[in-house]
Amino acid sequence: MKARSALVAVAGLAVIGLALQGCSSNGTSASGAGNLDGKGKTINVMIAANSIYPTEQKQWFQDVSAQFQKETGAKVAFETFATANDELTKIQTSVLSGQGPDLYDLGTTFTPTAYSTGAFVKLTDADWAKVGGRDRFVPATLGISGPDEKNEVGIPFLSRPFVMAYNKDLLAAAGIDKPATTWDGLTDQAKKLTSGDVHGMAVAYADSFDPWKFVWAMSIQAGNPILDLNAKKAQIDDPATKKAYQTYFDWMTKDKVVDPAAIGWKNAQAIAAFANGKAAFLPMVSSSSQVTLDKSAVAGKYAYAVMPTVPPGETSNPDGGKPASSIISGDNMVVAKYSKNQDLTFALVKMLTSSENQVKYTKTFGDLPTNADAAKQIEQGNASLAPILASGSKAVGTPFSGAWGDTQLALVNVVVQSIPSLSKGSVSSSELESRLKAAQATAQASLDKAK
Numbered sequence: 001m002k003a004r005s006a007l008v009a010v011a012g013l014a015v016i017g018l019a020l021q022g023c024s025s026n027g028t029s030a031s032g033a034g035n036l037d038g039k040g041k042t043i044n045v046m047i048a049a050n051s052i053y054p055t056e057q058k059q060w061f062q063d064v065s066a067q068f069q070k071e072t073g074a075k076v077a078f079e080t081f082a083t084a085n086d087e088l089t090k091i092q093t094s095v096l097s098g099q100g101p102d103l104y105d106l107g108t109t110f111t112p113t114a115y116s117t118g119a120f121v122k123l124t125d126a127d128w129a130k131v132g133g134r135d136r137f138v139p140a141t142l143g144i145s146g147p148d149e150k151n152e153v154g155i156p157f158l159s160r161p162f163v164m165a166y167n168k169d170l171l172a173a174a175g176i177d178k179p180a181t182t183w184d185g186l187t188d189q190a191k192k193l194t195s196g197d198v199h200g201m202a203v204a205y206a207d208s209f210d211p212w213k214f215v216w217a218m219s220i221q222a223g224n225p226i227l228d229l230n231a232k233k234a235q236i237d238d239p240a241t242k243k244a245y246q247t248y249f250d251w252m253t254k255d256k257v258v259d260p261a262a263i264g265w266k267n268a269q270a271i272a273a274f275a276n277g278k279a280a281f282l283p284m285v286s287s288s289s290q291v292t293l294d295k296s297a298v299a300g301k302y303a304y305a306v307m308p309t310v311p312p313g314e315t316s317n318p319d320g321g322k323p324a325s326s327i328i329s330g331d332n333m334v335v336a337k338y339s340k341n342q343d344l345t346f347a348l349v350k351m352l353t354s355s356e357n358q359v360k361y362t363k364t365f366g367d368l369p370t371n372a373d374a375a376k377q378i379e380q381g382n383a384s385l386a387p388i389l390a391s392g393s394k395a396v397g398t399p400f401s402g403a404w405g406d407t408q409l410a411l412v413n414v415v416v417q418s419i420p421s422l423s424k425g426s427v428s429s430s431e432l433e434s435r436l437k438a439a440q441a442t443a444q445a446s447l448d449k450a451k
């Protein structure tokens with residue numbers, strides 16, 4: 001199914017989702033994993049494929065199922081999605097059919113889409129108790145669980161505020177004390193740091209998730225939230241957003257601070273380039289990169305910093321602009337209303353968000369815990385995480401609207417459609433304007449239909 005068709009369909013799923021409530025079942029009645037009998041049952045989980053640590057993720061799947069089977073008798077089966085479009089299409093298919101995974105592990109920006117369908121459990125006090133209580137979690141990670149505290153569907157699983165890594169040795173050799181705090185300043189530094197086969201930045205232009213985050217950050221820093229929910233108006237064709245795309249493309253074409261091969265890079269390849277000492281800056285990266293970098297050629301030679309919070313063309317945030325360092329980023333788990341094993345599913349979430357399992361997950365994959373106790377354990381004695389925690393404190397949530405999924409894909413699609421022009425050396429202003437108008441129409445149509 002085409003991305004737009006899938007998204008337009010999802011925008012109208014709220015009524016269908018509500019109709020599925022009559023088909024839902026609470027499964028077993030006990031609330032604690034120790035009292036549940038899951039023998040012969042399987043809990044199905046949908047989760048993003050980990051392109052950076054695929055082998056470790058496969059082992060984690062096995063370990064989770066073995067632990068849960070030991071505790072409850074039930075097995076856990078995992079299914080993965082590779083792109084945001086796959087993620088949204090799976091939600092749509094499950095909602096329409098009333099069957100599918102019991103549990104979804106969604107990127108935080110897709111929580112509004114899941115919420116808008118009405119097909120996922122709206123968490124009551126009793127539901128929160130089943131996963132150990134709402135106060136079990138770091139407060140900031142609850143920021144995009146729902147439109148407000150009384151209407152939440154998302155249970156925080158992972159936190160990954162975005163930052164940039166930088167090569168301390170390369171900056172020192174160029175006489176640069178620290179990374180710039182404005183995007184223009186960072187571009188200037190990247191120019192000074194580009195020489196031979198070493199480039200100023202490592203950027204993954206072909207990644208399915210990263211490109212829109214740059215554009216959104218620069219736009220909101222300039223005062224454009226992309227979706228104005230009060231006016232119910234999409235604003236992708238705003239001059240601030242055009243400037244954001246131009247800046248992002250110019251790094252490749254005009255400024256030449258990015259390896260030309262980056263046109264085809266995914267996130268893992270950008271991290272690899274930085275890890276090999278071939279880039280001075282690695283923007284839009286999370287703590288998950290630490291696992292790779294600490295075993296690489298730049299081990300002990302890199303640090304993290306908050307990304308620029310001042311938009312291109314400015315020396316400070318204009319009126320209405322927010323100094324956003326990152327989206328409120330991570331994963332939320334949502335439980336399907338159609339699941340016949342809801343209590344077992346909540347028990348699985350409780351297990352996965354335990355302090356012990358969260359610490360283990362962070363040490364394996366690098367993503368930060370949402371469990372408050374686990375977060376304290378990880379933070380102690382790890383000074384390198386300070387900029388990541390600082391970024392988390394300055395993070396801003398994407399608009400909580402069922403139209404955001406469609407909007408997010410529209411933002412990425414502008415980059416996807418521009419790749420051929422990028423590979424030839426430039427993206428013309430007219431080309432960009434045409435693609436922004438198409439993305440604007442897609443976002444506005446979804447916003448008009450959103451509940």
